[in-house]
Amino acid sequence: MRVITLIARPALALAALVVTGQAASADPVADFYQGKTVRVIIGYGAGGGYDIYGRLAAEFLGRYIPGHPTVIPQNMPGAGSFKAIEYLYGGGAAQDGTFIGTVAQTMAVDALTDPKVHADVTKLKFLGRLVNNTDVGYVLPKSGLKTFDDLRKREVIAGASGGGSTSVVYPLALNAYAGTKMKLVRGYEGTAEIQLALERGEAEINPAVSLPGILGSHPDWVKNGDIIVLYQNALKRDPVLPNVPTMPELGTSDEGRTILRVIAGTTEIGRSILTTPGVPAARLAALRKAFKDMATDREFLAIAQKRNLQIAYASGEELDAIVAETMRLPKPTVEVLAKLLKE
Secondary structure, three states, X not given: OHHHHHHXXXXXXXXXXXXXXXXXXXXXXHHHHOOOEEEEEEOOOOOOHHHHHHHHHHHHHHHOOOXXXXXXXXXXXXHHHHHHHHHHHOOOOOOOOOEEEEOOOOHHHHHHHOOOOOOOHHHOEEXXXXXXXXXXXXXXXXXXXXXXXXXXXXXXXXXXXXXXXXHHHHHHHHHHHOOOOEEEEOOOOOHHHHHHHHHHOOOOEEEEEEHHHHHHHOOHXXXXXXXXXXXXXXXXXXXXXXXXXXXXXXXXXXXXXXXXXXXXXXXXXXEEEEEOOOOOHHHHHHHHHHHHHHHOOHHHHHHHHHOOOOOOOEEHHHHHHHHHHHOOOOHHHHHHHHHHHHO
C-alpha cells in the first residue's frame, strides 16, 4: 500500500501542474466572447454614412476579437442618435462588452447643451475611429441652387431627422451665423430618406451627409454633378472639394466663426465605434486592440479601398480625450450653443 501511495502522489502532482498551466495560459477575454453575439447599435437609419461604416465594423471586427464572437448590426434611429446613446448608456444594453455602437459625432456638444440628455457621455468609451468625417450640404441640380450664397437669398426647405442631429444643427447654425434662410422639415430617419425627399420635391437640401459615405455608396455623384455641394463641415477643405467653403469660413462675425469652429471640430470624431460604460478593463483593452488590428490590417484596408471607403484610424483614447475636452467648453460658449439648438 505504501508503494502505491508513493507512485500516485507524483502522478497527482503532475496532473495538478498540467491543470494549473492550462489555467494560467487561458485567455479570460477569449473565454468570455467565445460563442457570444456582439451587437453594433447604429444610431441612424439604413443607407447613410453611420450605417455604412457601422456595418463595415460589424462585418470584420469579430475576426479580431479574442474568442471570435458573432457580430451583427442593428439600426436604432431616433432623436439624432440619442435613442441609441441612451440605450447603450444604460437603457437596455448589457454593460459587459457585448454591445457597441456608432452614434452622432456631435454627441458631446449635444449632451453639453441639452438638459434633457441624462447620459454622461464621457463614460461611453470609444474603441476607435474608422474615418474622420467631413459632412456636406448638397442639393440636386433641379433645385436651381448653385452656390452657398443662394441659401442666403431665399427660404430653402431642409430635410432633417430630429433631436440634436447634424441635419438639425448645421442649418440652425448657418441660419444664425452665416445668413442662410433654411426652413427645417423634421422627422426623417436619416440621410437616405432625406435624399428621397429631395427627389420627390418635398425638400431642397440634404444639409448633413457624410462625404466618406457618399464616396462609398455613390462615388460618381460629385464627379458627375449629380449633386451640387454648397458647404462642408470641416476645419479645412477636403481635397475632394477644394472649391467648396467650410462652415467656419462662412461665419459673418467673430462669434459666429467661433461657434462654427466648435461644430466643425466634431469631424475628428467622425465615424467611430464606442461601447457601454462599465465594461471590464481587460475587455475594453481587448476590444480596442481588436479595433486597431482591424483598422490597420492590410487586407481590411484593401477591401475598404475596393468599396471606395476611406479609412483614417484614430485610437479610442484619442477620441475619449476629444469628448472630455468638449465637455469642458467655457460656459458662455455652451450658452450660445444651447440657445442655438433650442430654435
